[in-house]
Amino acid sequence: MRLGLVGKPNVGKSTLFSALTLAKVDIANYPFCTIDPNIGVAFVPLRFDCPCKGLREKLEAEGKISPVSPDDPRGGSICTPRTGACKKFRRLVPCHLVDVAGLVPGASEGRGRGNAFLNDLSSCDALIQVVDSANTTDIEGNPKVPEPETAHHSMLEEIQFLSGEIESWITGLIADGWSRGIRKIQAEGAKGLTKYLVDKLSGIGVSLHLINQSLESANIDIHSPWDWSEKDISDLAANIQKTAFPIVIAANKSDLSVHQPWNKLPNQQQIFPIMADTELALRRADKSGFIDYLPENASFELIDKINLTSSQEKGIQEMNRLLNLHEGTGIISLLQYVIFDLLDQVVVFPVQDDNQWIDGDGKILPDAFIVKNGIQTKDFAYHIHTELGDGFIRGTDARSKRTIGAEHSLSNQDVVKIHAKN
Numbered sequence: 364m365r366l367g368l369v370g371k372p373n374v375g376k377s378t379l380f381s382a383l384t385l386a387k388v389d390i391a392n393y394p395f396c397t398i399d400p401n402i403g404v405a406f407v408p409l410r411f412d413c414p415c416k417g418l419r420e421k422l423e424a425e426g427k428i429s430p431v432s433p434d435d436p437r438g439g440s441i442c443t444p445r446t447g448a449c450k451k452f453r454r455l456v457p458c459h460l461v462d463v464a465g466l467v468p469g470a471s472e473g474r475g476r477g478n479a480f481l482n483d484l485s486s487c488d489a490l491i492q493v494v495d496s497a498n499t500t501d502i503e504g505n506p507k508v509p510e511p512e513t514a515h516h517s518m519l520e521e522i523q524f525l526s527g528e529i530e531s532w533i534t535g536l537i538a539d540g541w542s543r544g545i546r547k548i549q550a551e552g553a554k555g556l557t558k559y560l561v562d563k564l565s566g567i568g569v570s571l572h573l574i575n576q577s578l579e580s581a582n583i584d585i586h587s588p589w590d591w592s593e594k595d596i597s598d599l600a601a602n603i604q605k606t607a608f609p610i611v612i613a614a615n616k617s618d619l620s621v622h623q624p625w626n627k628l629p630n631q632q633q634i635f636p637i638m639a640d641t642e643l644a645l646r647r648a649d650k651s652g653f654i655d656y657l658p659e660n661a662s663f664e665l666i667d668k669i670n671l672t673s674s675q676e677k678g679i680q681e682m683n684r685l686l687n688l689h690e691g692t693g694i695i696s697l698l699q700y701v702i703f704d705l706l707d708q709v710v711v712f713p714v715q716d717d718n719q720w721i722d723g724d725g726k727i728l729p730d731a732f733i734v735k736n737g738i739q740t741k742d743f744a745y746h747i748h749t750e751l752g753d754g755f756i757r758g759t760d761a762r763s764k765r766t767i768g769a770e771h772s773l774s775n776q777d778v779v780k781i782h783a784k785n
C-alpha cells in the first residue's frame with residue numbers, strides 16, 4: 364500500500380508526512396520510519412480489535428494463561444507482530460507514504476517539476492490531496508493575507524486543478540501517436556484499443572484491469588475509437604484518473620478555518636478537515652514523554668507536569684483546546700477511509716498453525732496483510748510468498764477450522780492457514 368501526499372506548495376504536506384512517520388521506538392522492524400527524505404512508513408490502527416484478543420479469551424478460558432494484569436505494558440495483547448505493533452488489542456499496520464513536492468499549475472506541460480512530479484504519482488495506489496482550508500496561500504502556494512471567508516472557492520480551485528493536471532497528463536499520453544495507433548486498432552478491433560492503452564499507460568502504473576474498468580465506466584463507444592473526438596479522449600482520461608489515481612481531500616489548517624468551508628463545496632467528494640501541525644506537535648510531545656496520546660483520540664493524558672516550561676505548558680493547553688474543539692485532528696480516520704473504504708482493502712492474518720495461530724517460530728499472529736476485499740485464497744498465498752502460491756493445496760479458516768479452496772473469497776479479519784507442497 365502506498366499513498367501519495369499531493370497538493371500545491373505550503374499546504375502542509377511535509378508537516379503531515381513528518382507527523383505520520385514519527386512513531387514511537389517500540390514499533391517492530393521499523394527503527395526509522397523515514398526511508399527516503401520523501402518516502403516513509405505510517406502506522407495505521409485497524410478499525411477492529413486484533414484477533415489476539417479473541418485468542419487471549421480462549422486461552423484464559425482454557426486456563427492456559429492468566430487474566431491481564433493491570434501493570435501489563437501491552438494492555439493484554441499477546442500477538443508478536445513482525446512489523447508494526449499491538450497494544451490493548453490496537454494493532455498497527457504499516458503503510459507507505461510519499462511526500463510529493465512541486466505541484467504547480469501546468470505540471471502536465473512541464474512546469475515546476477513537471478513530469479518528474481507526475482511520475483512520482485505513478486507508484487501510488489491513491490492520493491491524499493492536502494488543500495489549504497484557511498485560504499492563506501494563492502494557487503501557486505505563495506503566502507498571502509488569509510481570506511477564510513472565501514476559502515470554499517479557493518479549495519474548489521485547488522481540487523479541480525489537481526484532477527485536471529492528472530487528466531491532461533493522461534490525455535497527453537493517450538494522444539501521443541494516436542493517429543498512427545488508430546490504424547492498428549482498426550485492424551484489431553476492441554482488443555487493439557486495450558492493447559494500445561496498456562502500451563501507453565503501463566509506464567505510469569495503470570494496469571489492464573484498471574483500463575478495462577475505465578473503458579466500461581466512460582460514456583464512449585469503445586467499438587469505434589477512430590470516431591472519437593478530443594473530448595472523448597479526455598473523458599476516458601478523466602475516468603482513468605478516477606480509477607487509477609483516486610483522490611481524497613484533506614482540508615488542512617482547519618484550526619484556522621472558522622467557516623467550515625468543506626461544508627460549502629458543491630460536489631459530493633469526501634473531505635476530511637485535518638490539523639497536520641497539531642498532530643505533529645502532539646506526536647512530538649508524546650515521543651518526548653510529556654503526554655500520552657493515541658492519534659485517533661480527541662484527548663491526551665498529561666504525564667510529566669512538573670518538568671514543563673511555561674511555554675511548553677501553554678503549547679499543551681492550546682493542543683488540548685484544539686483537540687476538544689475539533690474532536691481530534693482527523694488524520695487517522697482519513698487514512699482508514701482511504702485504505703479500507705476508498706481502496707476497499709481488508710486485513711487477513713496468515714498463520715502456520717491454525718490451532719495456536721502461530722508461525723514456524725512460535726510468533727503469535729505475526730502478520731496482518733492489507734489485501735483487496737474478496738481476494739481468493741490462492742492469490743492470498745501468492746501475496747505471502749511465490750512458493751506458497753505455486754505449491755498451493757488448500758486453505759483452512761483458522762476460526763471455523765473449515766477447509767477453503769483456491770477460489771474462496773477471503774474477508775476482513777480472517778485468520779488463514781495455507782497448506783502447500785514444499
Ligand SMILES: Nc1nc2c(ncn2[C@@H]2O[C@H](COP(=O)(O)OP(=O)(O)O)[C@@H](O)[C@H]2O)c(=O)[nH]1
Pocket residue numbers: 370371372373374375376377378379615616617618619637638639640641
Ligand atoms: N495553522 C496551521 N498551519 C499549518 C498546518 N499544517 C501545516 N501548517 C503550516 O503550513 C506551512 C507549510 O507547511 P509544509 O508542511 O512545509 O507545506 P508543504 O509545502 O505542502 O510541504 C508551515 O508553516 C506549517 O507550519 C495546520 O494544520 N495548521
Ligand SMILES: [Mg+2]
Pocket residue numbers: 376377378464
Ligand atoms: Mg513540503
